[in-house]
Amino acid sequence: MSDPRDNVQQEFLAEAQELVEALSRDLLLLDEAHQRAERPDASLINEIFRSVHTLKGIAGMFGYKHVGTIAHALEDLLDDLRVGRTDIGDPLLDVLFDSVERFQRLLALDDPQAPEEAHGVDAYVAAVRSIGTQPAVEDGDPLDQYAIGSAVLSVLTEYEEHRLRACIREGMQLYRLRATFDLTAIDDSIEALRDVVHDDAEIITYLPSLEGGNDESIELVVLLASRVPETELKAHFEGRYGTVEAIKEQKHPPTVPPNLTSIPPSSRSLLPQPEDETGQASLRSVANSVRVDIRKLDDLMNVVGELSLVRSAVGRAVAGLDGDPKYRQPLRELDRLGRGFERQLSELRTRILDVRMVPLGQVFSKFARIVRQAARENDKQVRLVITGANTEMDKLIVEELADPLMHLVRNAIDHGIESVETRMRLAKPAEGTLALNAYHKGRNVVIEVEDDGGGMNAHKLRERAVSRGLLTAEDSQDLTRQGMLDLVFLPGLSTNTEVTDLSGRGVGMDVVKTNILRMGGVVSIASEQGIGTKITVTLPITLAIIRALIITVGARLFALPISAVREAIPFAPQDVRTIQGRKVITMRGETLPICDLAPLFGLRGARQQASRFVIVCEMGNRELGFVVDELVGQEDVITKSLGATLSSVRGFAGATDLGDQKLALVLDAPALFSEYFDGGEALPSVEAHA
């Protein structure tokens, strides 16, 4: 981290990542326009072109050879697209979408030059080139065949140039029309000319000529393309407007390669033109933002923590002066200042947290590609609808969320949405809908992955759970419909059941649930057969601060993330029974296993057993009561991981500073659950302690 080269590398990767993300978002828009059979917005194509161009530039600087090679090929393709040498279509979109994944993979490589990647890159570049060389382009640039003159070509806008080429390809003849216009009525005259010309020819552009004209009039050279024979055109125009002159096809096409015509560089410049408005806008937005390593934000947060320590130390010093009448006035003033200081401090903390927030769209945009690809592989039609892409969350959560969400998305396409035939038979629209919705709800962000597919068969889930021994047939009888659906989160139920290309990668819904829980989130499922399935993920806005229940065990403070806690009840030692060596209590008629944290942690619990509490926690459809000594209260805590030295100690997610250097260990509820229910691994650290 102190190596400046590493820093530069990190900078590059961050910038490249942003460009690829921008590319991915823009491609999505391009694809949408294409699906609606609209002509894509020229500025959008320019934007995509610019992203790829910049990526090519910086990849070259940092030795990311493969990234540069791909970007270069794409740049040519996009340039063709931009000026109309090639047209938008599925194969073109496919290569473009494919590039996003390739870029991401290549950027993740340790060795940016990795020779083993070369083959794949070459194959990809060949695929890109095969699209770039559409027949129209193979003919070479049609403009080469005409003596239009570089002075004229250099002032053509891209659109004009594109139309010019298109007209030539359509077999139209080019003419140069010279006409003199009255300066005062020039606009009207040109409009009139346009109307006259309309049927016979197309005006490509008009330019003031250098020769004719005087104070009241100006001679314009109009570049025309027309299907009408020259004689007829002449008869029509000459005398009335001006002279008509055909631009002859050159007998000998220029020897320069097609891509290096006589067109001066300025008209084909790869860089945004200065007068280009969108170009200016994007430059401005770059200037207004800075990229910051998230660790620097953590450092800032630490300084805030330090400041609050100073604040409380000052408070204590002030309290020492209390009682002395001669200090009454200054003390009151100090108290007021102290409260003001505290407010600013909490404001600072909020602002720093705010900086960590990024829109969820960053991860959603990745799914467009996946949905496209998955739908095609599965021969299904799927429409992706995204709402709330602007919903902001902590950067770390957004990163962590990508994999679980991806699994849910793949599941929805693979198992949820039916094939076109099935949907038609069921009188559903042939195209299935997959919705990704995100919105704020209190201190949480809710993300829904919803499909209008076949839904889940709750009874089938129950049968499967019983047949796999995850549930006794007897217990299964008591399950509500929701309870049966929730079985999908049990380990071993969804894993490897239906192995497919898409979601059957040995990762089940239980893993999704565990990952979400680890982030302090909750997953729930709703499904109606024949109508669809909705998975709802609720997550805290930031990982940095979580709400925790502060408890004591053996006179030591611990924090238990509130997301896992269902309720706290007084502990009644007389109600404890033992079933197969495990202690349980009965709560509202249901058996609840309990785990006394004091012996688990090798601590001596409170002597007054009856004054203790049971914290009922829920995780992955399992409940467990932790027996603790006292409930201290709820607090927003910042969890910091324990160092590498203590990372092997199970059961703790980290520690949090409760102020005055007083630390509480944050309990890792998922780990404690799996230790209790699954036995966990051997715990060498416990032996060492004994």
Place this chain on the structure above:
Amino acid sequence: MTAGAQRVTLIPDPGSEEVTIPVVAVSAGSETYGFPLSAVREILMPPPLTEVPRSAEHFLGVIAVRGEIITLVDLPTLLKLEVLDRQPLGRVILVDVGDELIGVAVDRVVQVSQLQPDQIEYASSMSADLSEYVVGVARVPAASSGSGDQMLILIDPGALLGGLT
């Protein structure tokens, strides 16, 4: 954490201008140990300690230092020293072991000694079977006058604390 930026060495570079090696001398039990000053970030009065249940015995727990959570290792326990009557925590030195700062609890910080290379007898030249984290021993005049020379056991902090679990 700005760990790893500084080079930690007890062996002077050949031909190096710098001839003395600064070492922080600390006492633990009845012995005195030397940590290279370049690896010691800070010397602290012991902050409030939070025990970590189920961790190995040589871990006293965690402490908060400027917002960082730092693992505190008990030097006498780690070195399996016989301690007759254990004093309350004396001092904590924050030692940089590369990727982590680790707090080391010692009884007392004796002094910072400037060692001349000829004061040091390197472990590689000694026949005694020493632990891998011992670089060598040095003889230094005792901090308090009149008590003769003191043996300073020079520690390689990376070997002692790096990868500790």
